[in-house]
Amino acid sequence: xxxxxxxxxxxxxxxxxxxxxxxxxxxxxxxxxxxxxxxxxxxxxxxxxxxxxxxxxxxxxxxxxxxxxxxxxxxxxxxxxxxxxxxxxxxxxxxxxxxxxxxxxxxxxxxxxxxxxxxxxxxxxxxxxxxxxxxxxxxxxxxxxxxxxxxxxxxxxxxxxxxxxxxxxxxxxxxxxxxxxxxxxxxx
Amino acid sequence: xxxxxxxxxxxxxxxxxxxxxxxxxxxxxxxxxxxxxxxxxxxxxxxxxxxxxxxxxxxxxxxxxxxxxxxxxxxxxxxxxxxxxxxxxxxxxxxxxxxxxxxxxxxxxxxxxxxxxxxxxxxxxxxxxxxxxxxxxxxxxxxxxxxxxxxxxxxxxxxxxxxxxxxxxxxxxxxxxxxxxxxxxxxxxxxxxxxxxxxxxxxxxxxxxxxxxxxxxxxxxxxxxxxxxxxxxxxxxxxxxxxxxxxxxxxxx
Numbered sequence: 001x002x003x004x005x006x007x008x009x010x011x012x013x014x015x016x017x018x019x020x021x022x023x024x025x026x027x028x029x030x031x032x033x034x035x036x037x038x039x040x041x042x043x044x045x046x047x048x049x050x051x052x053x054x055x056x057x058x059x060x061x062x063x064x065x066x067x068x069x070x071x072x073x074x075x076x077x078x079x080x081x082x083x084x085x086x087x088x089x090x091x092x093x094x095x096x097x098x099x100x101x102x103x104x105x106x107x108x109x110x111x112x113x114x115x116x117x118x119x120x121x122x123x124x125x126x127x128x129x130x131x132x133x134x135x136x137x138x139x140x141x142x143x144x145x146x147x148x149x150x151x152x153x154x155x156x157x158x159x160x161x162x163x164x165x166x167x168x169x170x171x172x173x174x175x176x177x178x179x180x181x182x183x184x185x186x187x188x
Numbered sequence: 189x190x191x192x193x194x195x196x197x198x199x200x201x202x203x204x205x206x207x208x209x210x211x212x213x214x215x216x217x218x219x220x221x222x223x224x225x226x227x228x229x230x231x232x233x234x235x236x237x238x239x240x241x242x243x244x245x246x247x248x249x250x251x252x253x254x255x256x257x258x259x260x261x262x263x264x265x266x267x268x269x270x271x272x273x274x275x276x277x278x279x280x281x282x283x284x285x286x287x288x289x290x291x292x293x294x295x296x297x298x299x300x301x302x303x304x305x306x307x308x309x310x311x312x313x314x315x316x317x318x319x320x321x322x323x324x325x326x327x328x329x330x331x332x333x334x335x336x337x338x339x340x341x342x343x344x345x346x347x348x349x350x351x352x353x354x355x356x357x358x359x360x361x362x363x364x365x366x367x368x369x370x371x372x373x374x375x376x377x378x379x380x381x382x383x384x385x386x387x388x389x390x391x392x393x394x395x396x397x398x399x400x401x402x403x404x405x406x407x408x409x410x411x412x413x414x415x416x417x418x419x420x421x422x423x424x425x426x427x428x429x430x431x432x433x434x435x436x437x438x439x440x441x
Binding site: 013014026030033035036037038039041042043045046047055058059060062063066076077078080081084085088092093096097098131132133147150151152153154155156157158160175176179180182183186 | 202205206209210212213214215216217218221222239242243244245246247248249250252253254255256257258261262264265268269271340362364365390392393394
C-alpha cells in the first residue's frame with residue numbers, strides 16, 4: 001500500500017493507528033478506541049438519542065472498523081472522517097429499522113473505489129476548498145434549513161414533508177437544488 | 189404504478205450524483221438506502237461519488253459533543269470479534285486510564301461546547317451526564333476548564349490542568365486538517381509576555397502534555413492558551429509565525 005507523506009499527522013494519529021489496525025495490531029485498535037470512541041459515540045447519539053442503542057451501534061461500528069481497516073486508503077478521507085461515516089450510516093440504518101440481516105456484509109459496504117490512488121487524486125484531495133458552512137450559508141433560508149435538519153437528524157424526505165406540511169415533491173426539489181448548489185460552491 | 193403528482197419532483201430529477209448526495213445527507217428511506225449500499229458495493233464509480241459527498245460533509249460529521257461510552261462497550265467489541273473480553277494484548281496506557289479522565293473533563297464542559305453546537309441542531313441539545321469510568325483522584329467535574337475558542341465561536345479545544353501531576357489535558361473538537369499541511373502548536377502566553385511553546389497539539393485525539401518544570405508556574409489565571417498553525421519542522425518553535433486558530437483566557441485552572 002502506498003502511504004502518501006503527510007507532515008500534518010503526528011506519530012500516533014488516527015490514520016497511523018488505522019494502518020496498524022489493518023496489519024492486525026490489537027493494541028493499536030485499543031488505542032484507536034480510546035482516542036476516538038467518545039467522538040464516535042457523539043456521532044451515533046446525534047442520530048439515536050437513546051444511549052443504549054447508540055452504544056450498540058458504536059460497538060457494531062468498531063467491529064466494522066477492525067474488519068475494514070485495510071480498505072482505508074488515507075487519501076480520499078482522514079481516518080476520523082472515514083470512521084465517523086461508518087458510525088453515522090450504521091446509526092441511520094438502525095433508525096430506519098433495517099434489521100442486520102438485510103444489510104450487506106460488512107466488507108462490501110463503503111468499498112473504496114481506487115485501491116491505488118494516483119498522485120493526481122491526492123493533489124485534488126489537498127486542493128483548497130470553500131468550507132461547508134460558508135457554502136450552506138449562501139443557500140436560501142428554506143434550503144439551508146432543510147439541509148441542516150436532514151443532516152443532523154437523519155430524517156427521511158417523507159418525514160420532512162410531514163413535519164413541514166410541504167408536498168414531498170417540493171421537499172425533494174428544494175433539497176436537490178440545495179445539494180447541487182453546495183457542490184458547485186465547494187468546487188470553487 | 190400511479191404516483192401522486194405532488195410526490196414527484198419534476199424540476200430536479202435524480203441522477204447518480206444526487207442519489208449519492210441524498211444517501212450521505214441521510215434523507216433516503218430504508219429501501220433506497222439498501223439500493224445505494226448495494227450500488228456502493230458493486231459500482232466503483234458510484235462508490236467514488238458517495239466518497240466525494242462524505243468529504244463535502246466531513247466538517248458537519250464530526251461536529252458533535254464527545255461522550256464517554258460505558259465500561260461494557262469495549263469488552264463487547266472484543267467478544268464480537270472473538271477475542272477474550274480483556275486480553276493479554278491489552279497494554280495499559282502510558283498515562284494510566286487518564287484518557288477517560290480527559291474525556292470526562294470534556295463532557296463536563298459539554299455545556300459550553302453545546303452552546304456552540306446548539307444553533308446547528310434543530311432540537312434542544314441533550315447533555316448527558318458523563319459516565320465516570322475510573323476513580324478520579326480529584327473531583328473532575330469540579331475541575332475548572334479553559335475553552336479555547338475558534339474565530340467562528342466554536343470550541344476548538346478544552347484544556348484542564350491537573351495540579352497534582354502538573355499535566356495539561358487537551359481535548360479537541362475535530363476539524364478538517366489544514367490544506368497546507370501545517371500542524372497545530374500550543375502556546376502559553378503569560379500576561380503581557382511573549383508566547384512560549386508547549387509543543388505539537390493534536391486536533392484529533394485527546395492529549396496529555398507534560399508541562400516543563402520551568403513553565404508550570406505560568407499556567408495560571410491571567411495567562412492565555414493559544415493554538416497556531418505552524419510548519420511541523422522545528423517544533424517547538426521560538427515564536428509563532430502562523431495564524432491563531434483558537435485561544436482562551438485562563439480565569440481558573
